[in-house]
Amino acid sequence: MGNLFKIAFRNLLRYKRRTLLTASLVTIGVVFVLLFISISGSFKNMMVGQMTDSMLGHLEVHRKGYLVSIDNLPLNLNLKLQAYQKFEGILKQQPEVEAFSPRIKFGGMFSTFVETTNIRLNGVYPDREFKTVPLLPSRLTNGAKKALEKGEIWIPELMSKSMKVNIGDTVVIIATNKDGSVNGKQFKVAGVLESVTGPGGRDGYIHLEDAMEVLRMEEMEVSEVAIRLKDFGQLHAFSDRLERLLSGEVNKQGKPIYEVHTWEKLSPFYNIARMIDIMAFFIKLMLIAVVLVSIMNVMIMAVYERIREIGTIAAIGTLPGKILSMFVLEGLFLGTMGALAGDLIGLIIILILNRVGITFDFGRETGLVLSTTIGPFDVLTISIIVIFISVAASLQPAFKASRMEPIKALRHV
Amino acid sequence: MSLIVAENITKIYSVVATKVSKHYMAGEIAIRALNEVSFEIEPASFVSFVGPSGSGKTTLLNLIGCLDKPTEGKLEVAGTDVLHLDRKQSAAFRGNNLGFIFQDFNLIPVLTVYENIEYPLLMVQNVPGGEREKRILTMLEAVGMGDQKDKYPDQISGGQKQRVAIARALVTNPKLVLADEPTANLDHKTAFLVLESMKRMRDEFKTTFIFSTHDQKIVGEAEIIYSLEDGELVGKQVKGGKKNG
Numbered sequence: 001m002g003n004l005f006k007i008a009f010r011n012l013l014r015y016k017r018r019t020l021l022t023a024s025l026v027t028i029g030v031v032f033v034l035l036f037i038s039i040s041g042s043f044k045n046m047m048v049g050q051m052t053d054s055m056l057g058h059l060e061v062h063r064k065g066y067l068v069s070i071d072n073l074p075l076n077l078n079l080k081l082q083a084y085q086k087f088e089g090i091l092k093q094q095p096e097v098e099a100f101s102p103r104i105k106f107g108g109m110f111s112t113f114v115e116t117t118n119i120r121l122n123g124v125y126p127d128r129e130f131k132t133v134p135l136l137p138s139r140l141t142n143g144a145k146k147a148l149e150k151g152e153i154w155i156p157e158l159m160s161k162s163m164k165v166n167i168g169d170t171v172v173i174i175a176t177n178k179d180g181s182v183n184g185k186q187f188k189v190a191g192v193l194e195s196v197t198g199p200g201g202r203d204g205y206i207h208l209e210d211a212m213e214v215l216r217m218e219e220m221e222v223s224e225v226a227i228r229l230k231d232f233g234q235l236h237a238f239s240d241r242l243e244r245l246l247s248g249e250v251n252k253q254g255k256p257i258y259e260v261h262t263w264e265k266l267s268p269f270y271n272i273a274r275m276i277d278i279m280a281f282f283i284k285l286m287l288i289a290v291v292l293v294s295i296m297n298v299m300i301m302a303v304y305e306r307i308r309e310i311g312t313i314a315a316i317g318t319l320p321g322k323i324l325s326m327f328v329l330e331g332l333f334l335g336t337m338g339a340l341a342g343d344l345i346g347l348i349i350i351l352i353l354n355r356v357g358i359t360f361d362f363g364r365e366t367g368l369v370l371s372t373t374i375g376p377f378d379v380l381t382i383s384i385i386v387i388f389i390s391v392a393a394s395l396q397p398a399f400k401a402s403r404m405e406p407i408k409a410l411r412h413v
Numbered sequence: 414m415s416l417i418v419a420e421n422i423t424k425i426y427s428v429v430a431t432k433v434s435k436h437y438m439a440g441e442i443a444i445r446a447l448n449e450v451s452f453e454i455e456p457a458s459f460v461s462f463v464g465p466s467g468s469g470k471t472t473l474l475n476l477i478g479c480l481d482k483p484t485e486g487k488l489e490v491a492g493t494d495v496l497h498l499d500r501k502q503s504a505a506f507r508g509n510n511l512g513f514i515f516q517d518f519n520l521i522p523v524l525t526v527y528e529n530i531e532y533p534l535l536m537v538q539n540v541p542g543g544e545r546e547k548r549i550l551t552m553l554e555a556v557g558m559g560d561q562k563d564k565y566p567d568q569i570s571g572g573q574k575q576r577v578a579i580a581r582a583l584v585t586n587p588k589l590v591l592a593d594e595p596t597a598n599l600d601h602k603t604a605f606l607v608l609e610s611m612k613r614m615r616d617e618f619k620t621t622f623i624f625s626t627h628d629q630k631i632v633g634e635a636e637i638i639y640s641l642e643d644g645e646l647v648g649k650q651v652k653g654g655k656k657n658g
Contacts, residue, residue, distance in 0.1 A: 003532075003535050004536075007521070009521055010523035010524070013523070014522070014523055072602060167468065190518065206562070271526070291547065294487070307516075308519065309519070309520075309521060309522075312513075312515065312519040312534070313521070313536070315478070315480060315513050316507065316508065316512075316513055316532070316533050316537060316581070316582075317504050317505065317506075317507040317508020317511075317533060317537040317538075318499070318504065318508070318536055318537060319501060319505070319508075319537075321503050322536060339560070350493060406480050407475055407480040407481050408514070410480070410519075
């Protein structure tokens with residue numbers, strides 16, 4: 001086997017320029033794919049992070065049927081206190097959970113005494129909400145204190161600007177509760193929130209107990225519970241487990257009480273994230289095509305140029321399998337060289353990009369620094385794909401070489 | 414007085430060809446490359462097939478070398494009926510019993526002189542390291558290439574290449590060495606030196622040498638000369654013996 005390696009390697013060195021060109025093509029392909037996966041993956045992770053850490057949480061639990069009507073913020077589909085407490089008990093036993101935050105969501109009227117508009121409000125316990133979505137305070141514009149107390153409201157930037165409401169101003173929130181009773185309460189503007197995705201956000205935040213007061217709730221009801229996990233990578237495993245755990249909790253009609261949704265089901269950005277994944281997949285396909293065509297081309301050439309040599313080694317008794325191995329090894333070397341060089345160059349470029357720091361804007365967020373990273377699994381996967389395709393591309397020419405009749409090969413001019 | 418009667422004593426030949434024919438089609442034209450050729454070659458012979466181009470020399474050598482199969486007839490090489498060997502068996506038979514010397518030397522350009530000679534031992538016969546080295550060095554000395562062993566084929570002359578090819582053909586201890594026009598690409602002086610090497614090898618290793626040539630000047634170096642014309646054996650000349658045909 002060692003001799004086969006030696007011959008294959010030396011055969012590659014026979015046409016150094018061609019070998020270098022082919023290996024370079026593979027290298028460029030690998031570098032391109034690694035960079036794309038790294039940059040797009042980092043972009044995606046950052047955006048997912050923005051969504052989950054400043055707004056949604058990693059996953060949310062609602063009362064069954066809530067999500068279908070979520071745009072209406074239905075108060076009659078809130079989790080009752082007993083159901084929430086039961087769920088809270090379950091959640092506290094889960095070691096994967098870092099934090100969770102109950103929310104009361106409702107629609108109301110926002111009045112400055114001069115102008116009135118509609119608003120979506122989140123009643124939260126600020127300390128628990130900040131632990132669950134830790135980037136929420138960072139959305140506050142300059143000058144705001146990073147805390148929310150009873151009687152205070154955080155309003156979206158859209159309203160602040162359009163209605164000329166500033167921090168310290170007094171506003172009134174008017175809302176209808178589930179029984180149709182209208183109530184209002186004065187709040188002091190304590191913060192202005194930047195939107196995560198663009199200028200259209202209409203979400204404001206008040207203390208959960210204020211929300212209960214506005215909605216005249218005698219005991220707490222919860223629209224949703226946002227959950228943050230210790231390890232985001234465990235999201236789907238935990239979501240599945242939680243669903244199984246909660247499936248046993250049924251109401252008097254025997255129907256499930258809760259429904260579990262990961263962030264993907266709650267944010268339209270998931271489709272963009274999926275598109276990024278699909279693009280990465282097609283980029284990988286392109287790499288496969290580049291490797292396949294270039295290696296196959298060079299191996300076909302190698303076989304054609306060495307027909308008499310193949311005839312000679314076949315004539316002196318080399319078995320077809322060894323001839324096949326000899327050519328497959330050449331393809332393997334080419335692919336391995338290209339993959340290793342590509343990995344090395346790709347990783348160096350990623351390192352340089354991190355040192356330089358690429359900034360970009362996302363929605364209202366400006367100057368986000370892209371931290372390009374790539375996991376060893378991705379590097380390994382790309383390398384294995386390239387090497388595997390290189391071997392596969394060599395198989396046809398190698399098979400042709402091994403099946404050559406020595407007498408015909410020796411006659412070849 | 415007792416009489417000793419010897420019965421059923423079979424003589425071992427290197428090659429026994431019985432009415433061997435080879436026909437093939439060139440487009441729609443049937444070509445009779447060999448026509449009912451019969452001969453026997455004894456071990457340790459130094460045999461030449463001579464004849465003009467197209468007389469069937471190469472075809473015959475290809476058949477003996479198991480690179481091709483006769484259309485008709487019977488052919489035994491080194492005691493084996495080679496007609497029924499499949500592709501893999503043929504390759505194994507060639508590797509274990511035959512050595513080849515080609516007109517264009519056909520050395521592997523990416524291997525050194527030493528590695529070219531080593532190739533069949535390593536890749537065909539799997540001879541262990543120590544034994545392999547001993548045999549290669551013996552061969553290198555025998556063909557006078559000991560001091561050139563680390564050179565690549567493009568760094569040595571044509572005569573030297575052919576000596577390396579002889580060493581490669583003999584290093585596996587074959588029963589038979591086939592050489593198709595081994596001197597065609599060499600000047601006469603080198604050609605005679607190469608043939609001398611081949612003869613010396615035959616004497617030293619008792620290997621049968623069969624070569625083809627159309628060069629009348631070197632034909633005389635053979636001890637047995639078979640003449641071919643239009644695919645038929647038209648004469649046999651044993652050096653120092655009678656001429657047939």
